Amino acid sequence: MQHLCKRALASTLASVLIAMCLPLSAAQPGQDTVLDVPGGKIDVAFPDDPMQPTSKDLLRWVRSAATAVSQYYGRFPVPHLTLRIRTDDRPGVRHGVTYPRYGGLIMISVGRNTSTDDLDDDWTLTHEMVHLAFPNMPDDQHWIEEGISTYVEPVARAQAGQLPAAAVWKEFARNMPQGQPAYGDHGLNNTHTWGRTYWGGALFCLVADVRIREKTHNRKGLQDALRAISNSGGNITEDWEIEKTLTLGDKGTGTTVLRELYGEMRDKPSPVDLDALWQKLGVELKGGKVIFNDNAVDASIRKAITAH
Secondary structure, X not given: OHHHHHHHHHHHHHHHHHHHOOOOOOOOOOOEEEEEEOOEEEEEEOOOOOOOOOHHHHHHHHHHHHHHHHHHHOOOOOOEEEEEEEEEOOOOEEEEEXXXXXXXXXXXXXXOOOOHHHHHHOOHHHHHHHHOOOOEOOHHHHHHHHHHHHHHHHHHHHHOOXXXXXXXXXXXXXXXXXXXXXXXXXXXXXXXXXXXXXXXXXXXXXXXXXHHHHHXXXXXXXXXXXXXXXXXXXXXXXXXXXXXXXXXXXXXXXXXXXXXXXXXXXXXOOOOOHHHHHHHHOEEEEOOEEEEOOOOOOHHHHHHHHOO
């Protein structure tokens, strides 16, 4: 418990320092602005079209996503990101895509009538920025790229104080079943459906996170594995094989969890007993709300995953 308290304090201080390092610059639509981030810069290209959100609103939104990702990984994943904001007729944020070009390129659409509340609630930009922190995989392992972004996005936002922990576990409890294998499944490497790619990959991440924490007595988690991969140069500009990547991640935790779990799930269905997992973590979805059981055997693990 003492270790967790120190970790929470360190994370809070890191969040404050990161936020201080991301100044808002004056800008007008059609002009570019540079945001300084821990370990790099973000070149923000604004659309030429008039929009309801101001440039300051948009920069605040970018800063929020960058803060969450920088705190989760200990620094921003790439030295330089080009972020191009495009307009869209529908309110809200959508159509985010991340490329390795220019050292990291994100193109994302924001509706002309998007409100500041829409920007505050957005998850898409954080999801895309998480992609920057992992190397490109062969097509058969695309699931791990999308799974990491799907899993880390709400966790990182919770750790940064941008999302309540209950919202994270509600989303996981509601959506993780979409990642379970269906009839005819041949494992994550061979079943390229939407559910298995996004939520199957996220399910891999959740199980890995819990197993790592169980084996290390909650001293390490998936976050440490992903930081080790990123700190070894594994970002979106690199093309790596999954075995090399998972080996580096396991070194970051002092376990073999990632390689073992990959062996279990890569070429056979391997369904996860989610009822048992939720019971261990002390998570119950009831009437559309999450109820926590802090006496559950792995309740401390649940709390540590989203602690800020």
